[in-house]
Amino acid sequence: xxxxxxxxxxxxxxxxxxxxxxxxxxxxxxxxxxxxxxxxxxxxxxxxxxxxxxxxxxxxxxxxxxxxxxxxxxxxxxxxxxxxxxxxxxxxxxxxxxxxxxxxxxxxxxxxxxxxxxxxxxxxxxxxxxxxxxxxxxxxxxxxxxxxxxxxxxxxxxxxxxxxxxxxxxxxxxxxxxxxxxxxxxxxxxxxxxxxxxxxxxxxxxxxxxxxxxxxxxxxxxxxxxxxxxxxxxxxxxxxxxxxxxxxxxxxxxxxxxxxxxxxxxxxxxxxxxxxxxxxxxxxxxxxxxxxxxxxxxxxxxxxxxxxxxxxxxxxxxxxxxxxxxxxxxxxxxxxxxxxxxxxxxxxxxxxxxxxxxxxxxxxxxxxxxxxxxxxxxxxxxxxxxxxxxxxxxxxxxxxxxxxxxxxxxxxxxxxxxxxxxxxxxxxxxxxxxxxxxxxxxxxxxxxxxxxxxxxxxxxxxxxxxxxxxxxxxxxxxxxxxxxxxxxxxxxxxxxxxxxxxxxxxxxxxxxxxxxxxxxxxxxxxxxxxxxxxxxxxxxxxxxxxxxxxxxxxxxxxxxxxxxxxxxxxxxxxxxxxxxxxxxxxxxxxxxxxxxxxxxxxxxxxx
Amino acid sequence: xxxxxxxxxxxxxxxxxxxxxxxxxxxxxxxxxxxxxxxxxxxxxxxxxxxxxxxxxxxxxxxxxxxxxxxxxxxxxxxxxxxxxxxxxxxxxxxxxxxxxxxxxxxxxxxxxxxxxxxxxxxxxxxxxxxxxxxxxxxxxxxxxxxxxxxxxxxxxxxxxxxxxxxxxxxxxxxxxxxxxxxxxxxxxxx
Numbered sequence: 001x002x003x004x005x006x007x008x009x010x011x012x013x014x015x016x017x018x019x020x021x022x023x024x025x026x027x028x029x030x031x032x033x034x035x036x037x038x039x040x041x042x043x044x045x046x047x048x049x050x051x052x053x054x055x056x057x058x059x060x061x062x063x064x065x066x067x068x069x070x071x072x073x074x075x076x077x078x079x080x081x082x083x084x085x086x087x088x089x090x091x092x093x094x095x096x097x098x099x100x101x102x103x104x105x106x107x108x109x110x111x112x113x114x115x116x117x118x119x120x121x122x123x124x125x126x127x128x129x130x131x132x133x134x135x136x137x138x139x140x141x142x143x144x145x146x147x148x149x150x151x152x153x154x155x156x157x158x159x160x161x162x163x164x165x166x167x168x169x170x171x172x173x174x175x176x177x178x179x180x181x182x183x184x185x186x187x188x189x190x191x192x193x194x195x196x197x198x199x200x201x202x203x204x205x206x207x208x209x210x211x212x213x214x215x216x217x218x219x220x221x222x223x224x225x226x227x228x229x230x231x232x233x234x235x236x237x238x239x240x241x242x243x244x245x246x247x248x249x250x251x252x253x254x255x256x257x258x259x260x261x262x263x264x265x266x267x268x269x270x271x272x273x274x275x276x277x278x279x280x281x282x283x284x285x286x287x288x289x290x291x292x293x294x295x296x297x298x299x300x301x302x303x304x305x306x307x308x309x310x311x312x313x314x315x316x317x318x319x320x321x322x323x324x325x326x327x328x329x330x331x332x333x334x335x336x337x338x339x340x341x342x343x344x345x346x347x348x349x350x351x352x353x354x355x356x357x358x359x360x361x362x363x364x365x366x367x368x369x370x371x372x373x374x375x376x377x378x379x380x381x382x383x384x385x386x387x388x389x390x391x392x393x394x395x396x397x398x399x400x401x402x403x404x405x406x407x408x409x410x411x412x413x414x415x416x417x418x419x420x421x422x423x424x425x426x427x428x429x430x431x432x433x434x435x436x437x438x439x440x441x442x443x444x445x446x447x448x449x450x451x452x453x454x455x456x457x458x459x460x461x462x463x464x465x466x467x468x469x470x471x472x473x474x475x476x477x478x479x480x481x482x483x484x485x486x487x488x489x490x491x492x493x494x495x496x497x498x499x500x501x502x503x504x505x506x507x508x509x510x511x512x513x514x515x516x517x518x519x520x521x522x523x524x525x526x527x528x529x530x531x532x533x534x535x536x537x538x539x540x541x542x543x544x545x546x547x548x549x550x551x552x553x554x555x556x557x558x559x560x561x562x563x564x565x566x567x568x569x570x571x572x573x574x575x576x577x578x579x580x581x582x583x584x585x586x587x588x589x590x591x592x593x594x595x596x597x598x599x600x601x602x603x604x605x606x607x
Numbered sequence: 608x609x610x611x612x613x614x615x616x617x618x619x620x621x622x623x624x625x626x627x628x629x630x631x632x633x634x635x636x637x638x639x640x641x642x643x644x645x646x647x648x649x650x651x652x653x654x655x656x657x658x659x660x661x662x663x664x665x666x667x668x669x670x671x672x673x674x675x676x677x678x679x680x681x682x683x684x685x686x687x688x689x690x691x692x693x694x695x696x697x698x699x700x701x702x703x704x705x706x707x708x709x710x711x712x713x714x715x716x717x718x719x720x721x722x723x724x725x726x727x728x729x730x731x732x733x734x735x736x737x738x739x740x741x742x743x744x745x746x747x748x749x750x751x752x753x754x755x756x757x758x759x760x761x762x763x764x765x766x767x768x769x770x771x772x773x774x775x776x777x778x779x780x781x782x783x784x785x786x787x788x789x790x791x792x793x794x795x796x797x798x
Binding site for chain 1: 618619627628632635636640641642643644646647648652653654655667668669671672674684685687690707708709710712713714717718719723724727
């Protein structure tokens with residue numbers, strides 16, 4: 001595919017394509033929206049390199065670091081919050097530096113489309129003092145991979161590529177480059193002063209890192225990712241970064257605003273270009289999503305220009321939260337006098353018809369719904385239900401998700417709630433992949449410190465929310481190869497848990513019974529609720545018979561409606577004064593849980 | 608160069624991404640640049656989805672409010688939810704078949720009357736095409752082709768040739784379903 005052809009690709013697909021063209025030796029990552037498709041597309045291409053889903057982002061980062069130190073090119077992928085997990089190796093890696101080119105892909109999510117926060121990882125790059133590239137469109141993300149490897153190898157530094165959701169999940173025409181495969185000589189070299197971060201080495205490496213900054217900044221400043229367009233006579237300057245730069249350009253064209261324009265996509269920001277712009281204008285607006293990173297640099301440069309007073313605006317006008325778009329930028333520019341055009345300032349014109357919300361829901365036949373039903377029956381609605389991150393976070397609709405903070409936090413937060421003196425029963429839930437990601441230390445900690453809590457591991461045999469990636473519990477690698485299938489039961493037992501039971505949540509009665517026993521058990525108990533995700537089961541051709549309601553038996557009690565399955569709805573009575581009845585639609589996946597719930601035996605398998 | 612901003616809305620699982628892919632790929636194969644944006648992740652579990660396809664535009668993939676040339680609504684509530692994207696001279700192509708959200712199924716809120724919503728949509732556009740895509744899809748041979756029926760109905764308004772759109776459909780749908788999808792597209796075009 002690599003012969004200057006134009007193709008139509010998802011941003012993440014374009015990044016994967018570039019990684020495969022760069023003769024990368026090792027790619028590791030942990031799934032997380034909006035980053036997951038990079039490794040999935042790459043695995044489907046079957047390039048000549050090692051690709052893995054690691055158990056968490058810290059493991060993935062360290063695998064990529066090892067590969068680089070052995071002389072290979074490596075990439076690690078994760079979502080923005082994944083970098084929090086990987087921040088320990090990340091921060092010190094900046095001291096050690098790299099040998100083979102290394103790219104850290106942090107897919108940020110302004111707007112929290114699929115995330116618990118919208119942190120701006122350009123801050124992390126600045127914190128670690130490593131360069132960061134912030135693509136505006138998918139084509140740039142593709143091209144930046146090639147540049148990042150070359151830059152990394154020139155400076156022996158890791159480079160962060162930080163696409164946001166709009167770039168990862170944007171699709172556009174991509175012009176592919178030609179590239180020839182390159183062989184990297186692999187061989188770990190013993191360089192203790194770089195790879196062994198003893199205090200004596202670390203002090204020197206920190207100095208070296210600081211000394212490199214100027215040269216790296218100059219090189220980045222000269223790159224084509226930044227673009228300064230001075231308009232003669234313009235007194236207004238607009239600076240916009242990454243994805244905000246294309247929205248801003250569209251606004252300027254629409255308004256026909258006479259303004260000089262600087263687009264920034266590299267960090268640290270290009271000081272010389274900013275100086276040049278400030279030298280030609282009286283008033284500047286900095287437009288960037290999230291944090292005022294460019295703005296802070298612009299203000300500090302402006303303060304150092306002693307012979308000129310420049311009016312600078314940024315986060316006083318542009319929101320520091322949420323995703324930006326043309327409409328927001330247009331209205332901000334209009335309200336702050338950066339354009340005379342007021343037409344965009346107030347365009348909200350919604351219908352007066354009240355529209356029902358459409359939140360995402362657990363699928364019909366989802367085993368999590370069955371587990372939560374039994375959990376709530378056994379523990380009661382007043383119990384405390386700490387939770388975790390995955391499809392099962394949608395358990396909030398069943399009132400069995402009282403907390404959701406970060407990956408793996410369910411067990412540890414449950415432990416803290418217990419030790420604070422909470423006397424209500426505590427049952428936390430965590431998915432199989434999340435348990436293997438960061439849940440295990442939490443479980444070990446709970447047992448070690450005598451926490452009287454129940455841990456439900458919702459084992460649906462996949463990493464579902466991010467698109468059904470395999471994990472160590474599934475016995476399969478990202479390449480589809482067979483590997484050792486780790487037993488969650490054995491892990492729990494090895495952590496010292498004295499009560500470990502495996503249940504099938506579709507067997508409602510016995511699931512409630514086991515949850516009751518777990519509740520009574522003194523100490524940490526583990527219930528592994530094992531039932532395959534309905535989506536993967538269907539893909540494997542498993543199609544149980546659907547269920548139907550016998551309306552002669554249905555009492556209209558709505559017990560099944562309360563179960564919250566999208567396949568069950570309530571039909572009002574045909575005759576006034578009579579009770580309505582439940583109806584099961586063709587969305588039914590045949591889990592049969594509603595049949596167990598019905599007190600009138602009115603739900604039966606379709607014959 | 609031709610410029611055309613299209614917003615595609617629907618419910619996770621309806622094939623909104625396939626719909627935008629058919630249009631986007633047809634544009635690229637016609638030599639026209641495209642910037643598109645898709646909903647992935649959390650919202651796919653039966654939630655609202657919103658895709659933007661910008662034909663002939665080289666800026667960002669998000670369409671500004673009041674600027675879309677067309678809204679393709681795979682579901683009536685979702686079409687109405689997105690109506691503030693439409694420009695005053697815009698077109699709406701909408702599937703009249705409702706999908707009840709869990710909030711309506713549980714009785715927490717009411718699903719609005721479809722005819723009332725279609726009438727409301729008419730207030731926002733120059734032209735509206737209401738399509739019973741589910742019935743037409745069955746007629747074409749498979750209920751899952753409703754999204755391709757909708758692309759057929761849309762095809763009269765977008766600046767791309769029927770040949771290029773059909774070529775995209777052939778490339779993007781599962782090989783065994785090409786014929787039924789092409790039939791769905793052609794029946795949709797008659798709407």
